[in-house]
Amino acid sequence: MEDSCSLDKRRERLAADTFAAGLGVELLEVSEGYSRARLRLSSRHLNFNGAVHGAVIFALADAVFAAASNSHEEICAATHVSIDFLRAPRPEDELVAECRENLLGRKAGHYTMQVKDASGETVALCQGWVYRSSRLHED
Amino acid sequence: MEDSCSLDKRRERLAADTFAAGLGVELLEVSEGYSRARLRLSSRHLNFNGAVHGAVIFALADAVFAAASNSHEEICAATHVSIDFLRAPRPEDELVAECRENLLGRKAGHYTMQVKDASGETVALCQGWVYRSSRLHED
């Protein structure tokens, strides 16, 4: 029997992440090496210039990155993330982010995150590496 | 006479950025091509795993990036940011971020952002590009 907690428990815990939840990020799906989330934009997500905050788009991408990389038993921590902003979303848009696993190594994992707007256009494209610790998620 | 607003007005506007301010980011300094900010970490900045949220560290770096790149008259928008997480800050640490301008081209600018903890150790190192629009900051 494993000491580590089940994917269901990890899913609950990830969905309860207060920072992402506080921003309005809803985790829609978490499976092994995959995750999907949604964010409805509103005025509190805008920057000093009236555009959607880059850090908000990053936070949404980061939420699916954390969820997909922590969908396995090992606790993972990001070491590198890059984000390319391809199109500015509209201030009241609904964004959906997906994360896919490109590599699951013993000590490292690599992921691609894509953020789309309500019309399916790509808003941002991200690449991330995690360090996979030997500590397991606990109950 | 210029239509564009003064550095003082841009500084005020940047400091009033609701998303960054809502996170607790305090803009300490903005001059041409340079910016510095502070963030006192607390429990609301932690992730599901009890560590400081990568998206919070990104938001702090992004705040000085936005301020330094928008310290000139042209309105700038980020096209690319990369973040390397070098050391995990303590959950109650005080972080300081600085942004320096490496290149100020006609249509693009490049910046390095460094986030340090209270003991002066580097927490994260970021590189960012902005697109420099031909629109000017307005009064």
Next chain:
Amino acid sequence: MEDSCSLDKRRERLAADTFAAGLGVELLEVSEGYSRARLRLSSRHLNFNGAVHGAVIFALADAVFAAASNSHEEICAATHVSIDFLRAPRPEDELVAECRENLLGRKAGHYTMQVKDASGETVALCQGWVYRSSRLHED
């Protein structure tokens, strides 16, 4: 009538790039916003440690990036490239790289490059930005 040269001429010129050709890079296909190339690895592509040189894999990815981004009439120059090394190819492998256009803006373009080994496994994943000048390719 345009002053700029045809895609056929640009294709020839790209294929004649002496640095990439000198490395053994063969340009297989160039169409608007897309390119594909091949590289047969041999002992001259190995590093001091007997592994395939990261800079060789980069050069292959860069060749398709240059070809795809210069497939339009405007002369483009890279401003940023990131490369993630996912799997080490075998020293005598045959690598194929493809480049796809994610964004074709007025002054900037964004591209993803994927390098695969002979068995179809991803060796490296790259993201690149170009600056699109107002100079056109000339005959």
Next chain:
Amino acid sequence: MEDSCSLDKRRERLAADTFAAGLGVELLEVSEGYSRARLRLSSRHLNFNGAVHGAVIFALADAVFAAASNSHEEICAATHVSIDFLRAPRPEDELVAECRENLLGRKAGHYTMQVKDASGETVALCQGWVYRSSRLHED
């Protein structure tokens, strides 16, 4: 007594890297966590467009990255490199690259590489991660 080879032997081996040496890269200095190299540009380093090849500038940066990260006893392999091209060097310029270690962890290391032209202007700025294997450099 150690099984691993001395820094002097590693230095010799790194300087003999055939790909980098074939390009004209001269390794000027390797110490623990640091390296410096030079490249005299000539016509064979130019791209189809008459400009210095991005992949040549990358190869120079990569040479100091490999040298600095392999200056310790553990064999290191790059997992991620990003390069930002800030200024185009002149076709007959002499480039100097330096690599500095930002983090030396147990399984990973992070490095910054800076490439300058003969007048001291920054041509490119790079960030790189290595995986530090448990294999040691051998005699």
